[in-house]
Amino acid sequence: MKPSSPMTLAEKILAYKLKVLKVEPGELIEVPVDLTLANDITAPLAIKTFEETHINRLFDPEKVVLVMDHFTPNKDIKSAEQVRICREFARKYGIKHYYEGGNCGIEHVLLPELGLTFPGDIIIGADSHTCTYGAVAAFATGVGSTDLAAAWITGKTWFKVPETIKLVYYGKLKPWVTGKDLILYTIGDIGVDGALYKAMEFSGETVRQLSMADRFTMSNMAIEAGAKVGLFEVDKKTVAFLKKVNPQREVLIIKPDRKANYSEVKEYDVSKIDLVVALPHLPSKVKLVKELSQKIFIDQVVIGSCTNGRIEDLSIVAKILKGRKVNSNLRCIIIPATPKVYQEALKRGYLEVFLSAGAMVSPPTCGPCLGGHMGILAKGERAVATTNRNFIGRMGHPESEVYLAGPAVAAVSAVLGYIGTPEELGLKTPE
Amino acid sequence: MKKIRGKVWKFGDNIDTDVIIPARYLNTTDPEELGKHCMEDLDPYFSKKISKGDIIVAGKNFGCGSSREHAPVAIKACGISCIIAESFARIFYRNAFNTGLLILESPEVASETEEGDELEVYPEEGKIVNLTKNKTYHIKPIPPFMKAILEDGGLIPHILKKYQSA
Numbered sequence: 198m199k200p201s202s203p204m205t206l207a208e209k210i211l212a213y214k215l216k217v218l219k220v221e222p223g224e225l226i227e228v229p230v231d232l233t234l235a236n237d238i239t240a241p242l243a244i245k246t247f248e249e250t251h252i253n254r255l256f257d258p259e260k261v262v263l264v265m266d267h268f269t270p271n272k273d274i275k276s277a278e279q280v281r282i283c284r285e286f287a288r289k290y291g292i293k294h295y296y297e298g299g300n301c302g303i304e305h306v307l308l309p310e311l312g313l314t315f316p317g318d319i320i321i322g323a324d325s326h327t328c329t330y331g332a333v334a335a336f337a338t339g340v341g342s343t344d345l346a347a348a349w350i351t352g353k354t355w356f357k358v359p360e361t362i363k364l365v366y367y368g369k370l371k372p373w374v375t376g377k378d379l380i381l382y383t384i385g386d387i388g389v390d391g392a393l394y395k396a397m398e399f400s401g402e403t404v405r406q407l408s409m410a411d412r413f414t415m416s417n418m419a420i421e422a423g424a425k426v427g428l429f430e431v432d433k434k435t436v437a438f439l440k441k442v443n444p445q446r447e448v449l450i451i452k453p454d455r456k457a458n459y460s461e462v463k464e465y466d467v468s469k470i471d472l473v474v475a476l477p478h479l480p481s482k483v484k485l486v487k488e489l490s491q492k493i494f495i496d497q498v499v500i501g502s503c504t505n506g507r508i509e510d511l512s513i514v515a516k517i518l519k520g521r522k523v524n525s526n527l528r529c530i531i532i533p534a535t536p537k538v539y540q541e542a543l544k545r546g547y548l549e550v551f552l553s554a555g556a557m558v559s560p561p562t563c564g565p566c567l568g569g570h571m572g573i574l575a576k577g578e579r580a581v582a583t584t585n586r587n588f589i590g591r592m593g594h595p596e597s598e599v600y601l602a603g604p605a606v607a608a609v610s611a612v613l614g615y616i617g618t619p620e621e622l623g624l625k626t627p628e
Numbered sequence: 629m630k631k632i633r634g635k636v637w638k639f640g641d642n643i644d645t646d647v648i649i650p651a652r653y654l655n656t657t658d659p660e661e662l663g664k665h666c667m668e669d670l671d672p673y674f675s676k677k678i679s680k681g682d683i684i685v686a687g688k689n690f691g692c693g694s695s696r697e698h699a700p701v702a703i704k705a706c707g708i709s710c711i712i713a714e715s716f717a718r719i720f721y722r723n724a725f726n727t728g729l730l731i732l733e734s735p736e737v738a739s740e741t742e743e744g745d746e747l748e749v750y751p752e753e754g755k756i757v758n759l760t761k762n763k764t765y766h767i768k769p770i771p772p773f774m775k776a777i778l779e780d781g782g783l784i785p786h787i788l789k790k791y792q793s794a
């Protein structure tokens with residue numbers, strides 16, 4: 198092959214997939230998809246659309262994943278009916294990757310854990326946080342149910358090649374600061390449409406030190422800046438993670454070219470980034486916790502979701518809750534994202550810590566994250582959540598409020614009863 | 629594509645899919661049921677106030693948030709014929725075309741239109757007339773690819789046409 202002009206990571210993945218030397222931002226392309234995902238909310242609509250075409254054939258049942266995670270365990274008759282539709286569809290078409298009940302977890306934590314998401318893959322999901330898999334350099338993005346049904350028929354989807362914003366992080370992370378703080382800080386800087394239609398490319402020396410869990414958290418929230426994808430290049434940590442979850446599959450080492458063209462480059466000195474919180478009702482209303490002008494008292498803490506429900510998150514929470522008590526003025530709900538995370542938390546003794554502290558531990562579910570069930574807010578109530586959205590009514594009553602934070606701030610706030618930092622509990626470092 | 633005429637309902641920036649159709653109603657796919665709850669967390673009577681053919685005019689990033697197609701479905705089902713906004717969130721943009729809801733980008737119309745104004749929209753020509761203010765706007769036409777989808781009645785009929793002729 199002739200050497201081609203330099204490309205960003207997003208362009209490189211798409212060009213690789215199309216087997217061409219170059220793609221240009223703005224170009225409209227049709228690409229084969231490697232994986233399609235839908236959940237108990239979006240699959241029924243996709244199934245309805247698919248069935249109406251009377252094309253009784255899926256492009257490849259192996260590449261169809263259905264995860265019944267949002268209202269699980271089914272919260273009412275209607276949601277149980279929705280799941281029944283999905284289950285029957287999965288049986289009819291021999292869909293192996295159907296997850297419900299005890300093998301089911303929150304989709305965006307479950308799929309990477311099952312070894313289904315790999316570098317260079319094109320993944321579309323009828324769920325906006327499908328961009329999570331950008332952490333392993335998959336071109337993964339959310340679409341609607343109709344786009345998904347169309348891909349079930351043709352095995353393809355269309356994209357406009359996005360421009361790329363490069364986000365460079367350098368410097369040493371402060372104690373307790375995680376990927377969640379970095380991504381909230383970034384969204385606070387560029388705004389909820391700061392990356393609209395674009396690809397975000399996370400890079401810099403700090404990023405190389407981040408755990409895979411932190412990277413998943415950051416890619417997960419790319420959509421909260423309006424982005425199409427949020428990508429990390431493949432490095433040693435990516436390879437080690439993928440070898441563990443799926444030793445059989447070969448890993449494509451894919452990185453952006455050095456002189457690629459970016460629509461914008463932003464640099465962040467992370468040694469200046471402290472623990473943050475996003476105030477209602479936008480993920481971009483970011484404030485440093487220590488700079489909050491008054492004590493914000495809360496009624497509920499939710500720790501979980503596809504953003505921060507991994508074992509690494511629970512480990513931070515366990516460090517803080519160990520030997521302490523949840524404030525009697527609030528409810529603390531902890532939701533391990535998948536059965537595997539749940540089991541690991543059990544093995545490590547975290548569940549004992551949580552229960553002794555007076556927290557509740559829920560089965561893996563999206564639950565309160567989208568105001569589904571298992572912890573809905575009443576009028577005027579306030580929650581701190583490790584989730585990704587704090588829109589009006591997101592966790593319940595239209596007049597309730599959600600404050601977004603990382604696991605450390607959430608756990609500390611559960612003890613204090615108001616939003617605070619580990620220093621207020623006399624905790625200097627996580628060690 | 630036919631000319632549209634309707635009264636304007638005005639919204640601000642970052643109208644997200646959770647307020648367009650709250651998750652508590654997502655245990656159904658029935659358009660009529662979804663339409664009844666459209667925008668209810670911002671205005672409990674919204675769906676009742678609309679006359680068929682009315683138009684939503686909004687600020688930037690309309691439809692941000694989740695990928696729920698229930699959002700454009702609910703808007704269409706409650707009688708809205710078209711949305712004009714400064715900009716749209718990308719998944720909502722796709723979903724609207726895929727489900728046959730006309731959406732147009734125009735920062736000028738978004739900023740100069742008031743609630744209650746009467747608009748006439750000519751999607752083919754890329755022309756919007758504000759009858760109340762007696763002002764005409766020329767906007768960027770719909771990209772040809774999206775127009776083809778709309779003309780075929782949504783993405784599925786569009787790909788079926790290709791699929792069946794292949």
Ligand code: SF4
Pocket residue numbers: 267303304305324326502503504562563566567584585
């Ligand atoms: S945890 Fe929340 S954001 Fe993630 S998939 Fe579930 S509902 Fe969506």
